[in-house]
Amino acid sequence: MDIQLTEEQRQVRDLCREFAAKELAPNARRWDADHVFPREAVKQLAAMGLMGVAVPPEWGGAGMDNVSYAVAMEEISRGCAGTGVIMSVSNSLYCDPLVKYGTDAQKKEFLSPYASGEKLGAFALTEPQSGSDAAEMRTVAVRRGDEYVIDGTKNFITNGPQADTILVFLMTDKAKKHKGISAFLVPTDARGFSRGKPDDKVGIRASGSCSLFFEGCAVPARFRLGEEGDGFKIAMTTLDGGRIGIAAQALGIARAALEEAVAYAKDRKAFGQPISQLQAIQFMLADMATELDAARLLTLRAATLKDRGVRHSTESAMAKLFASEMSERVTSKAIQIHGGYGYVKDYDVERHWRDSRITEIYEGTSEIQRLVISAGVLKG
């Protein structure tokens, strides 16, 4: 057992930490307020290899491991959680399934430019009436010669407003329920494709999400990822990886809140001493730090299992569940420590609290994670 990061993993961490402090943190408040997509920062992430961290170099990626990916996600999210999710969707939800299920031709066209960050990908599973229960999706594709014609609506699609290609899950055989789901790569310049206006969100406002509309949208059959009926399996294994990314995002958000709470507590005085000398404050800080470390260990464990090619559904679910709920508690305590200042936008902790909230919802709600974990426990 070796608890230390490798030299390479440490370098990635330090590089990302420096970048986040210099380029992300100083701008995050403005991007949040104006709901601005950080186009320049995403370009810089791409130049650093962070849009395809674990993608092999021959397909445009950085060729690093998933521990490095998790470490990088925490650091980037520590600077700006919205930027973190843009990166996470590119890595986990778009590039990863292409690495795993794509043909060489698909990788050439749909992976290399995305892993290198020249173009941006997205992942579309959720629909207006189908979130946790993916088998209830209503978007369909009908085969017509060498094409599939897609009709339906997708909802809350992160990177949707900016994406060049979207990995879309839809029904090719509704009667087979989840076994009738297939996955398609849909370029956003396809005929019959359009997007709704960007969602006005509580948090992670530097990232964009929107609805997607498919109206007789025709794509060539060679854009199908995997076989017909493979979609559900592709989506679920993809989310096993995605949950590592979101757990790491939650870590970054919580760490920002903790670091700011420590700094504030040392500075702010009450009853004749810095409030950091009061047990009421110290104990909150101690709990925040402990939970944060527990969440990081769960996250890195899931990443090491993914690196070893071992099934990690339960472990990813534990990491995502614990880290996201931890993040909400930690950011809330950070506001408490800041008192009234925590409730106004002169400090960043209110943003961290807003940013943390979504981590308990997307890529599988806490409730879905508990179902995954209990299924693992009851089977094991």
Add this chain to the structure above:
Amino acid sequence: MDLEPNDVERAIQETARRFAREAVAPVAAENDRLRRFPKDLVRGLGELGLLAVNVPADYGGSEAGPVAYALALEEISAADCATAVTMGVTNMVGETIARYGTEEQKTRCLPRLASGEWLAGAFGLSEPQAGSDPAAMTTRAVRRGPGWVLDGAKQWITSGDVAGVIVVWAKTDPFAGARGVSAFLVEQGTPGLSIGRHEEKLGIRASTTVPLVFEGCEVPDSARLGSVGEGLPIALSALDGGRIGIGAQATGTIRAALEASVRYAKERTTFGRPIAEHQAIAFMLADMATDRDASRLLTLRAAALKGAGEPFTREAAMAKLFSSEAAQRAVAKAIQIHGGYGFTAEFPVERYYRDARVQTIYEGTSEIQRLVIARALLRG
């Protein structure tokens, strides 16, 4: 980063698991009911090398490192916390002597502790009026001729009556505060040492807990462990390691509570199906499993750092704090899942519930752990 145990660690874990299943678990409930100290089990642990897991082989130890120790202790704890705490304290005393003892002290004490010839080692720090604040102790050691005379009382001493040797902390300079404390190795049967009445405890009832009284108890200077005035640093460093032990014990408790709950939830039916299929129950199981893994990871991290010779005070405090509090949650849920049956001695979970309670108290209360963590955080 590699979170898998190595071959030696795995072998010790397997040995402990087998012994726990075959020898410890079958007698745990009865030993608890009769408040019977498990002599045979202790000798069995000695034969398997589990009483001195992290003690050099030259002195009869297993020399398998702190990670192996934590893994082994988790296994024994999952079967019986009373046996585990006896094993834990003996290991802690052995490690302390191995680290600070003279050649003569090591040669005399360690093989006897490791083999189980001495049924236990004991750790005499707490006093009736000094627990969390050990510098407030009043036991005195006064220099007389070539040796020392000890006077005072110690409280809550695990294995105090069965131990072959007790590490006793006493004030050698009552005006020097924390620097006025020294440690002594006092062997059982030394004139002037008497054992008080066995405490009637809520849990871990197969372990013994006694007060010790020192009245004109003479020991030679060769019984002094470490330098004069070095007592408190020795105690604190021993407790850093001890907290890894309690982290492991609490992890074992959570595991036992979860395993019993899974068994019961699969068998018991309500509303026409096993209660495991109700989300109300499944979600409790998911949270217990997540807490178990987070506890284990925090514990093993502290152990790995200790094994690598890195600082681990803060990490051990986090492991102890989180795991012991997670254990409270887990045992309460286990009883809830068992319903009325959980409230009876027909099922083991009521014992787990009682056994877990002390884990947030001994070897540093949760409050002391939070102080340790906050101090590190505010310094860093």
